[in-house]
Amino acid sequence: MFTRNLYSIARYTRGLATHATSIGRVPAVLHLKSGESFVGRSFGAETSTYGETVFSTSITSYTESMTDPSYRGQILVFTTPLIGNYGVPLNKTPIDGQDVGVYLESEGIQCSAIVVADVAERFSHHRAVESIASWCKRYNVPGITGVDTRAITRLLRDQGTTLGRLAVGEDAHAALPKDDEYWDPAQENLVEQISTKQPYVLNPTGDIKIAVIDFGAKANILRSLVRRDAAVTVLPWNFDFNTVRDQYDGLFLTNGPGDPRHCMEAALHLRRTLQEWSKPVFGICMGHQVIGMAAGLDAYRMTFGNRGHNQPVLALASSGSIKAGRVYVTSQNHQYALKLQDPFPAGWEPFFINCNDSSVEGIKSTADSGKKVWGVQFHPESAGGPLDTIEMFTDFLTECRAHKMEFGLNPQEVMGETNVEPALAFTAAARRVAVAA
Numbered sequence: 001m002f003t004r005n006l007y008s009i010a011r012y013t014r015g016l017a018t019h020a021t022s023i024g025r026v027p028a029v030l031h032l033k034s035g036e037s038f039v040g041r042s043f044g045a046e047t048s049t050y051g052e053t054v055f056s057t058s059i060t061s062y063t064e065s066m067t068d069p070s071y072r073g074q075i076l077v078f079t080t081p082l083i084g085n086y087g088v089p090l091n092k093t094p095i096d097g098q099d100v101g102v103y104l105e106s107e108g109i110q111c112s113a114i115v116v117a118d119v120a121e122r123f124s125h126h127r128a129v130e131s132i133a134s135w136c137k138r139y140n141v142p143g144i145t146g147v148d149t150r151a152i153t154r155l156l157r158d159q160g161t162t163l164g165r166l167a168v169g170e171d172a173h174a175a176l177p178k179d180d181e182y183w184d185p186a187q188e189n190l191v192e193q194i195s196t197k198q199p200y201v202l203n204p205t206g207d208i209k210i211a212v213i214d215f216g217a218k219a220n221i222l223r224s225l226v227r228r229d230a231a232v233t234v235l236p237w238n239f240d241f242n243t244v245r246d247q248y249d250g251l252f253l254t255n256g257p258g259d260p261r262h263c264m265e266a267a268l269h270l271r272r273t274l275q276e277w278s279k280p281v282f283g284i285c286m287g288h289q290v291i292g293m294a295a296g297l298d299a300y301r302m303t304f305g306n307r308g309h310n311q312p313v314l315a316l317a318s319s320g321s322i323k324a325g326r327v328y329v330t331s332q333n334h335q336y337a338l339k340l341q342d343p344f345p346a347g348w349e350p351f352f353i354n355c356n357d358s359s360v361e362g363i364k365s366t367a368d369s370g371k372k373v374w375g376v377q378f379h380p381e382s383a384g385g386p387l388d389t390i391e392m393f394t395d396f397l398t399e400c401r402a403h404k405m406e407f408g409l410n411p412q413e414v415m416g417e418t419n420v421e422p423a424l425a426f427t428a429a430a431r432r433v434a435v436a437a
């Protein structure tokens with residue numbers, strides 16, 4: 001008992017002791033392209049940046065959101081007023097059949113900047129090793145605190161996602177940026193920047209071989225596959241899977257940042273896969289949008305993106321653990337969606353619909369199409385957010401295993417050929433380094 005108390009005191013004081021930051025001294029201003037400015041104080045890196053200003057209604061998991069590659073290029077406003085109170089954990093895990101090398105969602109902070117009402121100067125958590133301010137500083141990401149995030153959110157909620165500038169230090173006193181100075185991440189292929197450059201393998205001894213197309217994968221997607229004993233080969237976003245598809249039992253398409261229409265090349269590769277290959281395919285968020293584009297649906301930019309961990313979606317069809325007519329609470333982070341069209345392309349049907357804005361939340365191949373393909377706009381892997389739909393990973397791998405049982409081994413395995421898959425080993429060097437770009 002005594003030891004435990006000492007331990008908690010030590011944890012608490014570590015939070016106090018390691019927190020000598022400069023919060024309060026350096027001015028910062030958040031400018032929106034629509035003309036509004038919000039004056040506050042800087043924390044983290046003392047550098048200015050541009051980005052797309054978005055808000056998230058999640059009340060926890062700021063560490064997971066900030067390391068989610070889908071937030072790349074975005075100035076992230078947290079509607080929860082107090083951010084940073086549980087600090088930041090050590091972002092490392094072993095690489096084995098249970099884990100993928102990082103504890104958070106990627107190796108570093110992905111968003112351009114963060115905006116909070118009240119950054120916690122003290123933190124306390126048994127896993128915490130540093131404050132959010134020192135973490136932001138290490139990754140050269142600026143933050144602003146002391147601004148009215150309710151007012152910012154109401155603006156964004158009325159006018160939609162808006163380009164912004166976080167001006168820090170001297171820049172905070174500079175003239176307002178001109179309209180054409182605002183950097184628009186939607187114009188760039190952010191996936192190209194973040195996707196792995198080299199293929200790599202996780203959990204090579206897994207019983208089922210899954211290829212993952214990496215548009216900017218959250219680590220929990222990869223964890224959710226390897227923890228269900230899949231051997232996972234991660235491939236660059238524009239890799240033509242058709243050249244290696246005979247070696248795999250299933251295909252997975254990940255989340256990723258930016259406009260999915262920059263990934264048309266991937267959609268065209270996938271269109272051929274879907275025409276010629278009958279094994280299961282599953283996509284999340286960007287992956288779902290790419291599946292939709294391959295199926296002939298259009299993707300569009302929403303005025304109001306969905307970001308938060310409390311998005312209700314209604315299942316329109318039953319499949320595996322998902323039951324038609326049920327509402328699932330989901331984690332989301334997207335600005336684009338697939339257009340609902342009537343009729344849907346032949347062989348496809350809507351799977352989920354968003355209960356708030358009626359946007360398409362999922363599509364699937366129809367029962368009579370002879371295919372097993374699912375795409376969901378939300379994040380079943382959570383991290384952060386609810387686990388309502390986590391069993392979709394089990395459903396996908398169950399289908400892959402069933403297909404393997406029914407149709408037997410892959411051609412190479414039957415012929416006793418050496419495995420010619422392009423990915424040889426998982427190495428630290430092969431993983432993307434989040435801060436490089």
Ligand SMILES: NC(=O)CC[C@H](N)C(=O)O
Nearest residue numbers: 255256258285286335336
């Ligand atoms: N989380 C994601 O994969 C987001 C997909 C896409 N970048 C969008 O904003 O809609």
